[in-house]
Amino acid sequence: MIKKCLFPAAGYGTRFLPATKATPKEMLPVLTKPLIQYGVEEAVEAGLTTMAIVTGRGKRAIEDHFDISYELEHQIKGTSKEPLLSEIRSLIDQCTFSYTRQVEMKGLGHAILTGETLIGNEPFAVILADDLCTSQNDSVLAQMIEVYEKYQCSIVAIEEVPMKDTNKYGVIAGNLVDGTKDTYRVTDMVEKPDPKDAPTNMAIIGRYILTPDIFDILRNTKPGKGGEIQITDALLEQAKQGKVIAFKFKGQRFDCGSVDGFVEATNYFYKKEG
Numbered sequence: 149m150i151k152k153c154l155f156p157a158a159g160y161g162t163r164f165l166p167a168t169k170a171t172p173k174e175m176l177p178v179l180t181k182p183l184i185q186y187g188v189e190e191a192v193e194a195g196l197t198t199m200a201i202v203t204g205r206g207k208r209a210i211e212d213h214f215d216i217s218y219e220l221e222h223q224i225k226g227t228s229k230e231p232l233l234s235e236i237r238s239l240i241d242q243c244t245f246s247y248t249r250q251v252e253m254k255g256l257g258h259a260i261l262t263g264e265t266l267i268g269n270e271p272f273a274v275i276l277a278d279d280l281c282t283s284q285n286d287s288v289l290a291q292m293i294e295v296y297e298k299y300q301c302s303i304v305a306i307e308e309v310p311m312k313d314t315n316k317y318g319v320i321a322g323n324l325v326d327g328t329k330d331t332y333r334v335t336d337m338v339e340k341p342d343p344k345d346a347p348t349n350m351a352i353i354g355r356y357i358l359t360p361d362i363f364d365i366l367r368n369t370k371p372g373k374g375g376e377i378q379i380t381d382a383l384l385e386q387a388k389q390g391k392v393i394a395f396k397f398k399g400q401r402f403d404c405g406s407v408d409g410f411v412e413a414t415n416y417f418y419k420k421e422g
């Protein structure tokens with residue numbers, strides 16, 4: 149059973165400066181909801197209720213968001229504004245949130261390793277909140293948990309991207325598992341390869357299910373692309389033992405780490421909710 153979801157949320161969000169100078173990028177709103185709330189909702193939809201958030205300096209707003217604001221709630225109680233807080237209130241009631249700080253920015257792999265103290269020795273999910281995912285039926289994470297239950301190994305979500313964009317993603321190569329159209333046993337993984345070196349155009353997006361042996365592997369993973377400890381490199385060690393599945397999810401993903409993707413997501417949700 150997977151119960152915990154890790155949110156690496158220590159990054160600076162430099163692509164959104166100056167907005168992210170004093171506001172965590174995870175708190176940027178698509179319509180009225182901050183990005184990280186969409187992520188927590190996706191986790192809850194998949195049956196996960198323990199949220200483990202790896203934060204850093206200047207990220208206090210995330211903790212305040214997932215906490216009760218007595219003064220505000222008292223002010224709007226009984227008014228027409230009260231329902232505006234009902235979604236977040238219900239998340240706070242259903243989930244527990246715990247936090248740890250990544251004191252140095254040494255990459256996504258290092259952020260995940262920093263979360264070990266909140267996760268312990270059990271399989272867990274990872275959501276990168278700036279990849280905003282939506283789907284018609286089951287949430288992307290719920291789909292991945294189904295895959296995990298079948299294969300009992302690490303799972304990465306993938307989608308095909310234009311070949312010219314491989315240098316923005318972890319890219320996998322693998323073989324379709326017999327009888328499936330969307331499930332690959334991973335044979336190779338490369339972090340942000342140049343298009344000419346990319347094994348395929350199948351890109352990892354910000355959803356993972358990881359088995360806890362990943363922590364020992366991460367402890368021994370040398371800095372890779374960009375001088376950072378990469379989760380892609382650690383996963384390659386598991387893949388060499390046939391223990392990583394890549395899953396082409398059903399649904400849509402917006403890269404809210406880029407201004408274009410953020411605007412697309414905003415338009416999408418505005419149309420959907422309007």
Ligand code: G1P
Nearest residue numbers: 256279316317318352353354380
């Ligand atoms: C990270 C990972 C990369 C993955 C991407 C998904 O990169 O390192 O492998 O494809 O997330 O969003 P980042 O976007 O943090 O540079």
